[in-house]
Amino acid sequence: MKRRLSLKFFFGYIVTIVIGFLFIAVAGSHVLDNLMTNQAINNMRNGCNLVLSSYRTQTAGSIQELSFLTAQLKAISSFQECDIWIIDQTNQVVTSAYTIQPAPTEIPEFDPTAGGDRSYLVGDFYGQYSEPVITVYTALTRSFQTYGYVISHCKVSTIIERREAILKVAYITWIGMSILSAILILFFRIFVMAPLKKIIKAASEYAAGNLSYETGIHSHDEMGYLSDTLSYMSGRLNSIGEDQKRFVANVSHDFRSPLTSIKGYIEAILDGTIPPELQDKYLKIVLNETNRLTNLTQSLLTLNNFDANGILLDCSHFDINDVIRKILATFERRCQEKKICFEFTVPSKEIFVYADMGKIQQVLYNLIDNAIKFSNPDSIIAITVTIHHEKVFISVKDNGIGIPKENLPKIWERFYKTDTSRGKDKKGTGLGLSIVKEILQAHNENIDVISTPGVGTEFVFSLPVS
Structure with a gap:
């Protein structure tokens, strides 16, 4: 070229x-x-x-x-x-x-x-x-x-x-313009063709998979802008590639662990290692692992549907207080097991918002589920609803282990888990907050997080007032 x-x-x-x-x-x-x-x-x-x-x-x-x-x-x-x-x-x-x-x-x-x-x-x-x-x-x-x-x-x-005197001036002008044109072409070769050659080389390297290749162009003109754009693109592609590798590794881990447990327990039951009187106990473990795989698969299908088709919203007017109360009721048994109490604060008995009720239920379920999962026993989870400037703000605050500051930007990534040892999050898929983020972005709303290690975490998101 x-x-x-x-x-x-x-x-x-x-x-x-x-x-x-x-x-x-x-x-x-x-x-x-x-x-x-x-x-x-x-x-x-x-x-x-x-x-x-x-x-x-x-x-x-x-x-x-x-x-x-x-x-x-x-x-x-x-x-x-x-x-x-x-x-x-x-x-x-x-x-x-x-x-x-x-x-x-x-x-x-x-x-x-x-x-x-x-x-x-x-x-x-x-x-x-x-x-x-x-x-x-x-x-x-x-x-x-x-x-x-x-x-x-x-x-x-x-x-x-x-006539010849005038032609002489014309010839001198022609020679001067020719020299000037040659100088312009030389400048074009230096400042356009040479950077363009580097950009073509960079594009070839990126196409070959070498996404870490640098163009070496640092000008502030259109060529520099094009080079910066290519570098940004290669960086994003490299990041996506790393995300894909991490995604595959996480999926492999999260599928392999329950499958290994299921296989081990079933083999033990079949060969008699587990006596009949204990089989019910281990079959319940197998059932829990199966449910975990089902939840993981469902979450993956949900995110894949978001990526492929976008999030289609079915918005309506509903009482957010009533939705929160019903979701809190579903966690009653788990809270009793950990001796966790809910503290639900609202400014009025009814607060109507305009959103997709089903998807907001999923947002609330994921946030409250995380709060219970990472809260210490005998603690309180505070759910607060406030109204400010035609917006309803819902806060879910726990008194759990918290999230380190350097990890906060990563919590929205798929399969990311702050508990790398998976001690408190053995049943988690690492997809819950990704789904929360996708749903709220589809509503053109925001979600913020405030966390202090050892003190707790608070998630706050907004919805439009009905």
């Missing part, structure tokens, strides 16, 4: 330079030649008309006494770099001024009709000049009578020299 792009720019540069040169050398030369020839003819015609105007205002028609025009003829001749003559009707030169060569005494071959409608000639003017000249002539008339002619000559070589 780099070579193709470089070649495109190189050939584009060459074609532009060649077209520019041809335009100046061919089209520009031709246009300038016509332009400067017409300009010279117009200037000479204007000079002749100026002499004619002076003649008409200062004579009565005689063409023999024209000494008063000498100064004017010399000025015109010098300014236009031309010869200017005045001849009478017999083609005798009456007066003249020159910068090319002196005027002859007469021009017997002069024919004022030779130029046709153009009133100018190109050539040696009847053999009077050794090189081509442009000749412009105007009749000296007064009272509708012609007394002679004003004739102006300019060398063709003079016009060519003027």
Whole structure:
């Protein structure tokens, strides 16, 4: 890709330079030649008309006494770099001024009709000049009578020299623009092509699986932004890859442990290691492990459904206080076993919210289940409902083991468990808080956590007031 792009720019540069040169050398030369020839003819015609105007205002028609025009003829001749003559009707030169060569005494071959409608000639003017000249002539008339002619000559070589001087400037400009374009292409190669090559190399490395590859681009322009974006993408892909590995490891562990227990107990029952009078006890253990696998599978299916289809909400108006009371009732037996009490505080008997009741029940169940799981025996779990600025805030606070500060950002990750030894969380799937986060985000609501190791943890989430 780099070579193709470089070649495109190189050939584009060459074609532009060649077209520019041809335009100046061919089209520009031709246009300038016509332009400067017409300009010279117009200037000479204007000079002749100026002499004619002076003649008409200062004579009565005689063409023999024209000494008063000498100064004017010399000025015109010098300014236009031309010869200017005045001849009478017999083609005798009456007066003249020159910068090319002196005027002859007469021009017997002069024919004022030779130029046709153009009133100018190109050539040696009847053999009077050794090189081509442009000749412009105007009749000296007064009272509708012609007394002679004003004739102006300019060398063709003079016009060519003027054209070449302008073309020289054009060629110098063309060379300067070519050098500037080459410098711009060099800068483009350094500041665009070189970083682009590094980015292509990085993309190839990422495609090959080397997600830790660094582009080495640290600029603050578009290339730097593209490099940073690729680096961020590779970092996210690397993180996702690590998450997948951790996910597989956690799933393997959480499936292998109960399956190992189930297999061991069933084999022991079948080979008689466990006597019949103890089989009920161990079959209940097998049943609990089966329930654990069922819960794990259900949680995985729930999260997978969230990922694939998003969370579809069936929102309605309901009393959040009533929902909390019913959920607390389902944990009565577990609380009695650990001697845990619920402290439920509400600002009013009924508080209606607008949300998906089924999914909010799942949020509350997961948070209260975690609170019971990690609370110390003979402790209190406080559930508090408050209203502030059209929002209902539900708090679930325990007096358990707490969560270390460095682990707080990780608790929303799938399969993450703060109790790495799994001492207090042997039945947990590590998916509960992930499900809570997904559900509340689908409601466009937030959940926050405050925790102190050895003191307890508080989760607070919001819902819209009905």
